[in-house]
Amino acid sequence: xxxxxxxxxxxxxxxxxxxxxxxxxxxxxxxxxxxxxxxxxxxxxxxxxxxxxxxxxxxxxxxxxxxxxxxxxxxxxxxxxxxxxxxxxxxxxxxxxxxxxxxxxxxxxxxxxxxxxxxxxxxxxxxxxxxxxxxxxxxxxxxxxxxxxxxxxxxxxxxxxxxxxxxxxxxxxxxxxxxxxxxxxxxxxxxxxxxxxxxxxxxxxxxxxxxxxxxxxxxxxxxxxxxxxxxxxxxxxxxxxxxxxxxxxxxxxxxxxxxxxxxxxxxxxxxxxxxxxxxxxxxxxxxxxxxxxxxxxxxxxxxxxxxxxxxxxxxxxxxxxxxxxxxxxxxxxxxxxxxxxxxxxxxxxxxxxxxxxxxxxxxx
Ligand SMILES: *Cc1c(COP(=O)(O)O)cnc(C)c1O
Numbered sequence: 001x002x003x004x005x006x007x008x009x010x011x012x013x014x015x016x017x018x019x020x021x022x023x024x025x026x027x028x029x030x031x032x033x034x035x036x037x038x039x040x041x042x043x044x045x046x047x048x049x050x051x052x053x054x055x056x057x058x059x060x061x062x063x064x065x066x067x068x069x070x071x072x073x074x075x076x077x078x079x080x081x082x083x084x085x086x087x088x089x090x091x092x093x094x095x096x097x098x099x100x101x102x103x104x105x106x107x108x109x110x111x112x113x114x115x116x117x118x119x120x121x122x123x124x125x126x127x128x129x130x131x132x133x134x135x136x137x138x139x140x141x142x143x144x145x146x147x148x149x150x151x152x153x154x155x156x157x158x159x160x161x162x163x164x165x166x167x168x169x170x171x172x173x174x175x176x177x178x179x180x181x182x183x184x185x186x187x188x189x190x191x192x193x194x195x196x197x198x199x200x201x202x203x204x205x206x207x208x209x210x211x212x213x214x215x216x217x218x219x220x221x222x223x224x225x226x227x228x229x230x231x232x233x234x235x236x237x238x239x240x241x242x243x244x245x246x247x248x249x250x251x252x253x254x255x256x257x258x259x260x261x262x263x264x265x266x267x268x269x270x271x272x273x274x275x276x277x278x279x280x281x282x283x284x285x286x287x288x289x290x291x292x293x294x295x296x297x298x299x300x301x302x303x304x305x306x307x308x309x310x311x312x313x314x315x316x317x318x319x320x321x322x323x324x325x326x327x328x329x330x331x332x333x334x335x336x337x338x339x340x341x342x343x344x345x346x347x348x349x350x351x352x353x354x355x356x357x358x359x360x361x362x363x364x
Contacts (some may be wrong), residue, residue, distance in 0.1 A: 035224030042069030159197025
């Protein structure tokens with residue numbers, strides 16, 4: 001008997017997506033870092049990326065990179081969340097590359113490396129306005145870069161990078177990429193040698209590549225979301241660019257079992273307070289409608305917006321930690337108890353479902 005809820009991972013779709021992205025980037029002479037954190041760092045996904053030609057495997061979590069290495073990933077590993085000082089020792093043992101932004105951390109890294117007589121490569125992050133990690137001021141960035149170059153013999157400054165379209169929703173425009181180029185040139189002037197890497201951002205920085213306006217100096221992008229989700233997340237990551245339509249949005253799909261089926265009102269009956277998560281929800285009264293109750297909940301996938309029913313006309317309407325209500329009044333199909341329904345998944349659902357210990361996984 002198969003177990004449910006069942007998350008299916010289609011490696012062919014993942015490889016098709018990564019190959020396509022690498023194709024776009026190689027036309028622009030850009031190397032791709034394959035970011036695995038969206039799948040909770042599944043080692044099999046890292047191996048897919050590597051097979052497709054991703055030159056680095058990256059994650060924001062050391063545990064995930066460790067698993068990728070143990071599963072046989074040969075590509076250099078890149079830690080892409082700016083390091084905690086408390087993890088530097090483990091990070092230096094495991095990863096060839098990391099993104100960094102603080103002098104304190106870089107100095108501590110030098111100390112760790114010199115004790116072990118090891119070297120490590122860093123990409124110094126520039127904050128071009130998105131307000132997550134990175135040095136906000138150009139002169140300051142040049143100063144820290146020179147400090148690495150001149151004072152930290154075990155830390156190699158491989159390049160600079162930036163991250164946009166994240167906490168601050170800043171669009172990676174041609175102008176922002178030119179700004180990164182300008183900052184990179186200032187660093188090169190200061191240290192008197194070329195940088196190996198100028199890393200222009202994440203999935204959203206594919207837009208200037210699609211538009212053929214990426215400055216030649218940007219030679220590296222760190223890509224995860226679009227490869228895992230395809231066009232289902234292109235609105236969030238690439239503002240609905242039709243280039244993404246050639247990608248698969250079925251790399252990760254979810255099958256869930258129906259545990260109740262019937263007709264119920266669409267508006268709760270009684271005095272309304274808060275839902276299972278303490279939220280005051282809004283309910284639209286659409287009268288009595290056909291609906292099913294599904295054996296999965298927000299504990300598994302996060303928010304209902306991240307589940308996209310593959311059954312035409314179906315709509316997920318509400319959920320608690322372990323239950324999900326789906327309206328099927330407008331569907332041609334009639335679902336009964338024991339039937340299974342399938343969903344496509346947005347990024348946040350993939351992230352949660354790959355971690356949930358109550359979700360079974362099938363890879364093919
Ligand atoms: C998550 C992350 C990425 C990848 O972002 P996607 O949107 O998944 O492509 C790249 N760089 C950094 C620093 C990240 O944290």
